[in-house]
Amino acid sequence: MFQFIPMQAEISLAAIMVILLLADLIMKEPHNKTLQTIACGLLVVQIILNIQPSAGEYFGGMYNCTPVASVVKTILTAGTLLVFMQAGEWISSPDTRHKAGEFYVITISTLLGMYFMVSAGSFILFYVGLELASIPMACLIAFDKWKHHSAEAGAKFILNSMFSSGLMLFGLSLVYGTCGTTYFADMAHTLTGTPLQILAMVFFFAGLGFKLSLVPFHMWTPDTYQGAPTAVAGYLSVISKGAAAFTLMSILTKVFAPMSDRWELMLSIVIVLTITLANIFAILQDNMKRFMAYSSISQAGYIMLAVMAGNTQGTTSLIYYITVYIVANLAVFGVIGAIERHTLGDNYANADKVEGVQPENALSRSEETVKSEYAVSRSAYAGLYRTNPRLTFVMTLAMFSLAGIPPFAGFFSKFFVFASAFNAGHWLVVFLALVNTVISLYYYLLVVKAMYITPNDNPLPTFRSPWLTRASLAICLAGIILLGLLSSVYGGIEAVAGL
Amino acid sequence: MNILSLFVIVPLIMLLGLWLSKGINQVRAVMVAGSTVLLGLSVWLTVAYIGLRNGGATEEMLFTASTPWYEPLNICYSVGVDGISVVMLLLSSIIVFTGTFASWRLQPMTKEYFLWFTLLSTGVFGFFISTDLFTMFMFYEVALIPMYLLIGVWGSGKKEYAAMKLTLMLMGGSAFLLIGILGIYYGAGAETMNILEIVNHKIPTEFQRLFFPLIFIGFGVLGALFPFHTWSPDGHASAPTAVSMLHAGVLMKLGGYGCFRIAMYLMPTGAAIWGDFFLVLTTISVVYGAFSAVVQTDLKYINAYSSVSHCGLVLFALLMMTKVSATGAILQMLSHGLMTALFFALIGMIYGRTHTRDIRQLRGLMKIMPFLAVGYVIAGLANLGLPGLSGFIAEMTVFVGSFQNPDNFHRVCTVIATMSIVITAVYILRVVGKILYGTCENPEHLKLTDATWDERFTVICLIAAVAGLGLAPFWVSDVISHSVEPIISAIIK
Numbered sequence: 001m002f003q004f005i006p007m008q009a010e011i012s013l014a015a016i017m018v019i020l021l022l023a024d025l026i027m028k029e030p031h032n033k034t035l036q037t038i039a040c041g042l043l044v045v046q047i048i049l050n051i052q053p054s055a056g057e058y059f060g061g062m063y064n065c066t067p068v069a070s071v072v073k074t075i076l077t078a079g080t081l082l083v084f085m086q087a088g089e090w091i092s093s094p095d096t097r098h099k100a101g102e103f104y105v106i107t108i109s110t111l112l113g114m115y116f117m118v119s120a121g122s123f124i125l126f127y128v129g130l131e132l133a134s135i136p137m138a139c140l141i142a143f144d145k146w147k148h149h150s151a152e153a154g155a156k157f158i159l160n161s162m163f164s165s166g167l168m169l170f171g172l173s174l175v176y177g178t179c180g181t182t183y184f185a186d187m188a189h190t191l192t193g194t195p196l197q198i199l200a201m202v203f204f205f206a207g208l209g210f211k212l213s214l215v216p217f218h219m220w221t222p223d224t225y226q227g228a229p230t231a232v233a234g235y236l237s238v239i240s241k242g243a244a245a246f247t248l249m250s251i252l253t254k255v256f257a258p259m260s261d262r263w264e265l266m267l268s269i270v271i272v273l274t275i276t277l278a279n280i281f282a283i284l285q286d287n288m289k290r291f292m293a294y295s296s297i298s299q300a301g302y303i304m305l306a307v308m309a310g311n312t313q314g315t316t317s318l319i320y321y322i323t324v325y326i327v328a329n330l331a332v333f334g335v336i337g338a339i340e341r342h343t344l345g346d347n348y349a350n351a352d353k354v355e356g357v358q359p360e361n362a363l364s365r366s367e368e369t370v371k372s373e374y375a376v377s378r379s380a381y382a383g384l385y386r387t388n389p390r391l392t393f394v395m396t397l398a399m400f401s402l403a404g405i406p407p408f409a410g411f412f413s414k415f416f417v418f419a420s421a422f423n424a425g426h427w428l429v430v431f432l433a434l435v436n437t438v439i440s441l442y443y444y445l446l447v448v449k450a451m452y453i454t455p456n457d458n459p460l461p462t463f464r465s466p467w468l469t470r471a472s473l474a475i476c477l478a479g480i481i482l483l484g485l486l487s488s489v490y491g492g493i494e495a496v497a498g499l
Numbered sequence: 500m501n502i503l504s505l506f507v508i509v510p511l512i513m514l515l516g517l518w519l520s521k522g523i524n525q526v527r528a529v530m531v532a533g534s535t536v537l538l539g540l541s542v543w544l545t546v547a548y549i550g551l552r553n554g555g556a557t558e559e560m561l562f563t564a565s566t567p568w569y570e571p572l573n574i575c576y577s578v579g580v581d582g583i584s585v586v587m588l589l590l591s592s593i594i595v596f597t598g599t600f601a602s603w604r605l606q607p608m609t610k611e612y613f614l615w616f617t618l619l620s621t622g623v624f625g626f627f628i629s630t631d632l633f634t635m636f637m638f639y640e641v642a643l644i645p646m647y648l649l650i651g652v653w654g655s656g657k658k659e660y661a662a663m664k665l666t667l668m669l670m671g672g673s674a675f676l677l678i679g680i681l682g683i684y685y686g687a688g689a690e691t692m693n694i695l696e697i698v699n700h701k702i703p704t705e706f707q708r709l710f711f712p713l714i715f716i717g718f719g720v721l722g723a724l725f726p727f728h729t730w731s732p733d734g735h736a737s738a739p740t741a742v743s744m745l746h747a748g749v750l751m752k753l754g755g756y757g758c759f760r761i762a763m764y765l766m767p768t769g770a771a772i773w774g775d776f777f778l779v780l781t782t783i784s785v786v787y788g789a790f791s792a793v794v795q796t797d798l799k800y801i802n803a804y805s806s807v808s809h810c811g812l813v814l815f816a817l818l819m820m821t822k823v824s825a826t827g828a829i830l831q832m833l834s835h836g837l838m839t840a841l842f843f844a845l846i847g848m849i850y851g852r853t854h855t856r857d858i859r860q861l862r863g864l865m866k867i868m869p870f871l872a873v874g875y876v877i878a879g880l881a882n883l884g885l886p887g888l889s890g891f892i893a894e895m896t897v898f899v900g901s902f903q904n905p906d907n908f909h910r911v912c913t914v915i916a917t918m919s920i921v922i923t924a925v926y927i928l929r930v931v932g933k934i935l936y937g938t939c940e941n942p943e944h945l946k947l948t949d950a951t952w953d954e955r956f957t958v959i960c961l962i963a964a965v966a967g968l969g970l971a972p973f974w975v976s977d978v979i980s981h982s983v984e985p986i987i988s989a990i991i992k
């Protein structure tokens with residue numbers, strides 16, 4: 001496999017983090033725009049350097065990167081790039097622009113954690129990666145700390161995250177106790193499915209279930225998404241979910257394979273619950289970010305369907321699903337972020353003039369809460385088609401893709417996870433998941449309805465986002481349309497997954 | 500390149516053209532040019548098809564082509580047509596062509612309207628040319644989703660409710676379909692998605708028992724199978740004219756076509772097991788739809804229920820499983836498509852003038868708008884099966900064919916279903932008498948004018964098609980019955 005140095009992806013990403021940290025120190029403020037360009041450029045370099053799937057085993061098997069894991073890393077990096085492209089406008093607001101550097105550095109450090117997670121060959125490295133991905137995430141969620149919600153969300157996230165890590169660590173200690181090793185490779189033939197090991201597996205599953213926000217471990221998700229800055233919520237919903245889903249699948253199918261009967265039953269119950277409950281709750285939401293939180297919970301359920309298969313077909317459809325989900329969901333979050341910015345508009349435009357000082361016409365706290373609530377509510381989208389047809393178009397297609405309507409990519413990704421789970425014999429689960437797609441279509445259509453049909457006398461005026469945001473939305477749109485129609489994407493992933 | 504692919508490529512080019520066009524005239528130009536090309540293509544295809552058959556071509560499907568798409572799952576983009584799909588393509592292109600003229604003066608957002616309209620027709624054409632289950636299903640869903648916006652944005656009355664109900668019910672049907680398709684695919688041994696190849700595999704009986712009803716209901720929802728027909732009256736009543744035409748005229752035929760081509764053809768054992776159950780449901784559709792139409796007061800509701808009844812007759816005839824009845828079913832699809840389109844076009848034109856569809860408020864339209872009124876009478880007569888028009892040919896073939904089934908249960912069902920002919924006459928004549936004749940007392944209505952040139956053109960095209968089918972039915976029924984034969988013999992084998 002093509003590689004300059006061992007662990008190239010991790011090392012180059014760490015280097016990017018250091019470069020950004022230094023750039024943040026050296027450059028004169030305000031440098032948020034330049035920094036964004038540098039961060040995006042460096043991530044493009046990172047993607048190009050690691051586009052070729054690579055493999056390697058180091059530290060006696062502790063780090064074990066398979067070709068398919070390296071593809072996942074590239075996909076996650078590309079998703080992060082999209083998030084960075086969309087974050088520019090939000091990070092330029094007076095409250096956050098002085099800490100723009102931190103945003104990029106911390107995000108990349110969580111990404112590095114995910115790199116380690118997906119290429120771990122031992123539970124120790126896996127756990128380290130997981131923590132590296134979770135703890136800085138709390139800082140990101142609380143990034144808008146002047147906003148009450150954001151701080152609250154950060155606290156909720158860190159508490160839940162620690163609790164789930166604790167659960168998982170307990171499970172892992174039981175595994176170690178019964179097997180005497182933490183290496184995946186050695187574990188395969190010592191795990192036999194004794195009651196203690198089953199208990200361990202359940203604890204481990206619960207821990208990752210928190211990260212993936214599967215029901216019944218999903219309670220933190222809506223509050224966190226609502227409070228987190230929109231770009232961070234987008235990152236949380238696709239990148240960290242994608243990494244966790246892939247890791248869960250590889251550990252369940254590689255390490256806990258002897259207990260597959262047990263976890264398949266458990267997983268099928270969890271999937272049905274996840275999809276159904278999340279769909280029912282999503283219907284009731286008016287706040288777009290809470291809505292997307294429930295939508296992402298239900299999408300996690302669909303991703304888990306691919307785990308049920310546990311073979312090459314399952315791996316392929318899982319990675320394909322994640323890819324499609326990244327573009328569609330980030331398109332939605334990009335639009336939500338843009339609309340939020342421009343609904344809040346004036347307040348920020350004025351504040352731009354005076355550095356670090358609150359503008360005279362700043363809103364009082366309660367007014368501000370009301371306004372920022374409105375900016376992400378579905379009512380803000382009413383009649384949007386008349387003023388911002390292009391943005392509406394992106395949003396509509398993204399919603400159709402999330403709902404699984406052809407010819408958009410979401411249809412193909414859903415079909416492939418259904419096919420893989422069906423092939424593994426889980427007909428009933430597939431059937432229930434399919435029935436749920438109809439419910440999900442209902443709430444996705446509610447957004448479309450608001451934009452096209454609901455009358456509104458003063459819709460949000462026409463606006464133009466920065467070019468990086470527009471470029472990211474264009475990439476997402478291209479992904480939504482082309483990822484499904486071009487079969488080479490699926491074929492390419494399949495070829496790597498089969499290695 | 501395969502000639503059939505043009506049926507998808509032309510609408511795609513139209514979409515591009517519409518997207519680039521500015522102003523209503525350019526939009527109209529693109530639509531007229533595109534739909535004329537499609538109509539020409541389908542006429543050419545019909546002629547070429549008959550030519551090939553007369554020249555001795557014996558393959559089940561002609562013009563076949565296949566390109567691998569998702570190779571790991573053996574999904575191909577494969578196309579091919581037999582007599583059934585040829586006439587369906589002809590029907591669709593006629594409806595799209597006339598639908599363009601029926602929405603000539605549509606406001607507002609004309610461009611967006613035609614964009615979704617064309618996307619819908621892409622789905623319809625793609626569905627009829629596909630022979631690959633996955634591709635077929637994809638096109639099927641492409642045809643469904645534009646409906647939501649077409650009704651929701653440009654509709655009238657309870658449009659939001661109707662649009663959501665229609666979309667969710669049809670998508671619910673397609674959820675059943677998808678699991679059924681997976682069942683067929685893995686049941687047949689997962690080697691191919693091509694219908695023509697799956698037929699040669701024996702799908703295990705337990706698979707057929709489980710997945711036949713799923714597929715049949717999945718398509719049956721679109722074919723207005725009782726009790727899954729309730730989207731149809733609301734949807735049709737709220738939809739704008741051309742969308743009602745396309746929906747009742749073509750989309751509902753997707754249901755019957757799918758039931759026949761996928762459910763019954765690929766799973767004959769399943770059809771034998773479940774046939775009687777679904778026969779009862781379709782008989783209810785036929786009679787219940789007709790009875791419901793009698794008591795409606797809204798012109799569009801009357802026609803929507805009439806469609807339930809007539810589309811029920813399609814599924815009914817298919818389940819009779821004789822060659823003649825299946826031929827009748829396809830003829831009925833064709834005939835119903837044309838005359839319902841005509842009906843909805845006329846109702847749309849009348850509604851556009853009077854702003855009411857309530858038959859209690861309309862009287863004496865024959866004097867005020869003679870052209871539209873005469874068109875309405877012709878559509879009504881076709882609907883109740885007057886010889887010389889298409890309805891007669893279709894229903895005659897259906898009932899004669901159905902009675903050929905020697906089973907007593909089937910014959911009883913046939914006798915019950917024949918009742919619908921009488922009831923159809925009741926609701927058609929009631930409407931014609933009420934709204935067209937008598938004296939108009941509403942001074943507002945007296946000022947109204949007759950049809951404009953685009954409306955006349957729409958109506959004349961459709962009447963010509965209806966009368967053409969009624970006067971010269973044999974070439975069509977020959978085309979159809981030749982293709983029905985292999986499917987029916989696979990079922991009764």
